[in-house]
Amino acid sequence: MPKLSLRHVYKVYPSRDKGPSLFKRLFKRKEIKAPEDFVAVKDFNLEVDDGEFVVFVGPSGCGKSTTLRMIAGLEDISAGELYLDDVLLNNVDPMNRDMAMVFQNYALYPHLTAYDNIAFALKMRKIEDEVTDKDGNKKIVKRHLTKHEIDEKVRWAAEILGITELFKRKPSEMSGGQMQRVALGRAIVRGPKLFLLDEPLSNLDAKLRTSMRSEIVKLHQKLKTTFIYVTHDQVEAMTMGTIIVVMKDGVIQQTDKPTDVFDYPNNVFVAGFIGTPQMNFFNIVAKADKTHLVAKFDNGEELKFDLKKMRKVEEKYLDGQEHKLTLGVRAEHLSLAEKGLSTKLSIYEILGSVVHLFVHLDGFDKDYIVSVDDRKNFISGQPIHLKFDESKIHLFDGETGNSILSRENNND
Amino acid sequence: MVESSLIILAVFLAIYAFVVFLDVRKAKKRGVKYHFRQAVTAFLFLLPACVLAYFFILLPIVYSLGYGFTKFPLLRPDRIEFIGFRNFTDAFEEIASDGWLAKAIKNTAFFVVLVVPLQIILALALALFCNFKAKGNVIFKVCFFTPVVISLAVTAYLWKELLSPAESSFINSILGVFGIPPQDFLNNPDTTMTAIVLISAWQGCGYQMLIFLSGLSGIKKELYEAARLDGCNAWQRFLRVTLPGLRPVLLYIVITVFIGACRIMIQPMLMVGYQENSVTLSYYMWYQGFRGRNVGYSAAIALLMTIFIGAITLIQRKLLGGKDNDR
Numbered sequence: 001m002p003k004l005s006l007r008h009v010y011k012v013y014p015s016r017d018k019g020p021s022l023f024k025r026l027f028k029r030k031e032i033k034a035p036e037d038f039v040a041v042k043d044f045n046l047e048v049d050d051g052e053f054v055v056f057v058g059p060s061g062c063g064k065s066t067t068l069r070m071i072a073g074l075e076d077i078s079a080g081e082l083y084l085d086d087v088l089l090n091n092v093d094p095m096n097r098d099m100a101m102v103f104q105n106y107a108l109y110p111h112l113t114a115y116d117n118i119a120f121a122l123k124m125r126k127i128e129d130e131v132t133d134k135d136g137n138k139k140i141v142k143r144h145l146t147k148h149e150i151d152e153k154v155r156w157a158a159e160i161l162g163i164t165e166l167f168k169r170k171p172s173e174m175s176g177g178q179m180q181r182v183a184l185g186r187a188i189v190r191g192p193k194l195f196l197l198d199e200p201l202s203n204l205d206a207k208l209r210t211s212m213r214s215e216i217v218k219l220h221q222k223l224k225t226t227f228i229y230v231t232h233d234q235v236e237a238m239t240m241g242t243i244i245v246v247m248k249d250g251v252i253q254q255t256d257k258p259t260d261v262f263d264y265p266n267n268v269f270v271a272g273f274i275g276t277p278q279m280n281f282f283n284i285v286a287k288a289d290k291t292h293l294v295a296k297f298d299n300g301e302e303l304k305f306d307l308k309k310m311r312k313v314e315e316k317y318l319d320g321q322e323h324k325l326t327l328g329v330r331a332e333h334l335s336l337a338e339k340g341l342s343t344k345l346s347i348y349e350i351l352g353s354v355v356h357l358f359v360h361l362d363g364f365d366k367d368y369i370v371s372v373d374d375r376k377n378f379i380s381g382q383p384i385h386l387k388f389d390e391s392k393i394h395l396f397d398g399e400t401g402n403s404i405l406s407r408e409n410n411n412d
Numbered sequence: 413m414v415e416s417s418l419i420i421l422a423v424f425l426a427i428y429a430f431v432v433f434l435d436v437r438k439a440k441k442r443g444v445k446y447h448f449r450q451a452v453t454a455f456l457f458l459l460p461a462c463v464l465a466y467f468f469i470l471l472p473i474v475y476s477l478g479y480g481f482t483k484f485p486l487l488r489p490d491r492i493e494f495i496g497f498r499n500f501t502d503a504f505e506e507i508a509s510d511g512w513l514a515k516a517i518k519n520t521a522f523f524v525v526l527v528v529p530l531q532i533i534l535a536l537a538l539a540l541f542c543n544f545k546a547k548g549n550v551i552f553k554v555c556f557f558t559p560v561v562i563s564l565a566v567t568a569y570l571w572k573e574l575l576s577p578a579e580s581s582f583i584n585s586i587l588g589v590f591g592i593p594p595q596d597f598l599n600n601p602d603t604t605m606t607a608i609v610l611i612s613a614w615q616g617c618g619y620q621m622l623i624f625l626s627g628l629s630g631i632k633k634e635l636y637e638a639a640r641l642d643g644c645n646a647w648q649r650f651l652r653v654t655l656p657g658l659r660p661v662l663l664y665i666v667i668t669v670f671i672g673a674c675r676i677m678i679q680p681m682l683m684v685g686y687q688e689n690s691v692t693l694s695y696y697m698w699y700q701g702f703r704g705r706n707v708g709y710s711a712a713i714a715l716l717m718t719i720f721i722g723a724i725t726l727i728q729r730k731l732l733g734g735k736d737n738d739r
Binding site: 072073074093094095097099100101103105107109110111120121124125186 | 632634635637638639640641642643644645648652653656657659
């Protein structure tokens, strides 16, 4: 049974445009167009099981934070349903949803010490307690936590995060990393059903971000609660999530395990967004029969791919006709060869363990990246022949951008 | 007169030069290369402001300090004579015998005690009301701020008309609808100061509203969201997020409203006149100086008032300011 489920969720902001002027409305009736509303999230469907680490990833403005805020109750849901443990949450106030959120800029109360910040939610809430009265009847009574109970919980949370020594400090006396730890402490201390994290690491420097990343993963493993994490950083998504939701323009592009998102991207956007360096995309005109696919590149060169070595191609593209396609291949799945696609080297970067070669087709500006282990001397402008690892190439429809390969290999 | 102001100017310039000297020495200690000429240039830029401050702030303060210890009939400066602490003892005798000064203190205290909380609460309420992002909110802001822009004298006369004892006056005709006989709010000793309190709060609160609004805009939106998720209802969010967030602004507002309230004069002067039920400290001081032509006595009262306001302000700072300044 899924813990959290979002069904056909939409978020629509009414247009800020006040529409045509009175003059236009009166005299130029034909030209009137109703101001269009802005749809931030479109038909969002997601089922999350208990204990998952879900990462919403996408470029800024893709609706990932909006979705998270709808789950938290900080934004209204325009249409659709949100369930947590089979309870409809659409109209439930945030304070009654039993979720904790970590904000990008920490949102610690500036006038309270770290200890009081962590204890704040505990002081606000009432718990249900079973009490036996004089006649021996059991009653459920709502009460605040005692000071001792609060202290116990705050110390438990602080020990997990290693922030006991910060107790007496106010937010203004803490560094970014320390503040983020306290913010995490404030979230875990309540033991909520769901953790919502809205780009919690973006305000930290690169080194701290890496260490906090692993700490959050460890925290997830320790608490075994459902985490929903929003980020625009695909590395964070790949390393932290058990499920990745890639979004663009308010629409889910792909929901999958991190490795599957990497290996089997649904479309050109996902393929380009996940993975560094970015996947190379070649425009090709392809003609395929039952055994081979002949790809004609922009420079007129033709390469023959063995269909048996590739993942299964959709049947309708195997009709022997020409189709405009996009061929995607990651830098590490290209190699240098005697024969192959002829390109010229623009520049190269030695990164230590690997060398990135930036090559272009003769007569074209667009650079493609090839990743090689060999640190031999390269010269700008030298001809380079590229060989494609056929089992690792991706093919997308030239118009829709959707993948035309299935996940299985042909010889499976 | 000219000689004494020259002496004050000399002292002033001497202090000025001393500050320049200290500044240069301090810079040398820190190892900063800071030439005397640079220091002089810097302070020359400050000079115009200092000259103005000298004529309009320093001179009047020093003179009124001095006059407090003299008998000084307003129109005969040549008859000025030093009388020591006599003005102060006179003032205390006036208080002890429940004279006009005692009444002025009572009226002022009544006014301050009522107007400070009333005006601040009103301003905060208006600010919270205007802080909602809604269409046409600007109109409310303008309406609430307008009384601040209008001259005190104008509003005083306006309210005098509105509150006039005539049956046809605005307030009385409203009361008439409910069958209440016409009232003379301003001249009835029981209601004079209350009416002045309400009018002053109405006139002043727009300004504090603006300051509160800027304070409110400085509180991060996420804090409210975090508080909502932490289980705070609207009232708890106000207590736990808004009020602590407004503390620095609140301190400033409490002090300025308090000082302003202590100096209340124009409203009673224009609406009621010099009467036992309307006299305030500033009004008493002005009356003694310019009507009674006893500048020395008036200056002594001013000095006492300054010391009193200064002391209370320091106490307020201690109470409201807290130990440390939050960001």
